[in-house]
Amino acid sequence: MPLVNTREMFKKAYAGGYAIGAFNVNNMEIIQGITEAAKEENAPLIIQVSAGARKYANHTYLVKLVEAALIEINLPIALHLDHGDSFELCKSCIDGGFTSVMIDGSHLSFEENIALTRRVVEYAKDKNVTVEGELGRLAGIEDDIKVTDEDATYTHPDEVEEFVERTGVDSLAIAIGTSHGAYKFKGEAKLRFDILEEIGKRLPNYPIVLHGASSVIPAYVEKINQYGGTLGNAKGVPEEMLRKAAQMSVCKINIDSDLRLAMTAEIREALAKDTSNFDPRKYLSPARAAIKEVVKHKLVHVLVCNGKA
Ligand code: G3H
Ligand code: 13P
Ligand code: ZN
DSSP: OOOOOSHHHHHHHHHHTOOEEEEEOOSHHHHHHHHHHHHHHTOOEEEEEEHHHHHHHOHHHHHHHHHHHHHHOOSOEEEEEEEEOSHHHHHHHHHTTOSEEEEOOTTSOHHHHHHHHHHHHHHHHTTTOEEEEEESBOBEEETTEEEOTTTOBOOOHHHHHHHHHHHOOSEEEEOSSOBSSSBOOSSSOOOOHHHHHHHHHHSTTOOEEEOSOOOOOHHHHHHHHHTTOOOTTOBOOOHHHHHHHHHTTEEEEEEOHHHHHHHHHHHHHHHHHOTTOOOHHHHHHHHHHHHHHHHHHIIIIISOOTTOO
């Protein structure tokens, strides 16, 4: 099966009250862990690549690794650019085989965001590539840029209809209190479901995207700390909140940090337990297996998209 865009997946996810997992990838082991999990759970998948991942691993390598995964598994997979920050970057990914892109103009004014997003949509349309836009701004770290809590803003429901209508975007990322990275909440986890509900009313049958949706799995935080890491009070989004969002209008849930934590925890443990280990295959194998376990858990218990491929 060739790569697909997100249109059909989102239509089914919206109707079925579940969400598609969008997992960030940077190398072969991560791609293998994610796609093997999807294969075992027969789940549709979005594999996403950030500008930083593309710089690290090289566009062609990542595309070819995902194509290799497609030969191994016969599932609907979209290859998506995460947080594209310019028309040129989106164009390069569209021309280079991606089936979906995000243009993140959330740091711009409303009018500038519309103009940039519209430009990407116009270009993508002819190539059958779907486009995700963003309104509102999450706190946390994206590609080395830190957005402070003070600079983060919730999405205004009053703006969403005009934004979607004038840009023609296929899906919309919103800010309701999640953030990027491993430190999402200082105290109790709180998401603005009232905003999500209002947006759902303003945009009926329209797919919403939730970024910053790692749960920051305590077992991996503990393991990293046990083997010399210093993650302190890292805290993520409770799974029941994500399940609730998936039953509402959220059709795409972005997860990166949980995979990084699982991978890092296993590598730290493997190296600490055998200080003479200098074989990357020996410390990357448990890391890849942990990614697969995390993704399987998400597909079944968080996204509830198992069996939906
Ligand atoms: O939202 C950002 C993703 O977690 C990607 O992170 O830009 O460090 O690859 P990155
Ligand atoms: P996390 O940092 O919560 O995994 O969020 C990832 C994300 O939103 C990628 O776009
Ligand atoms: Zn994000």
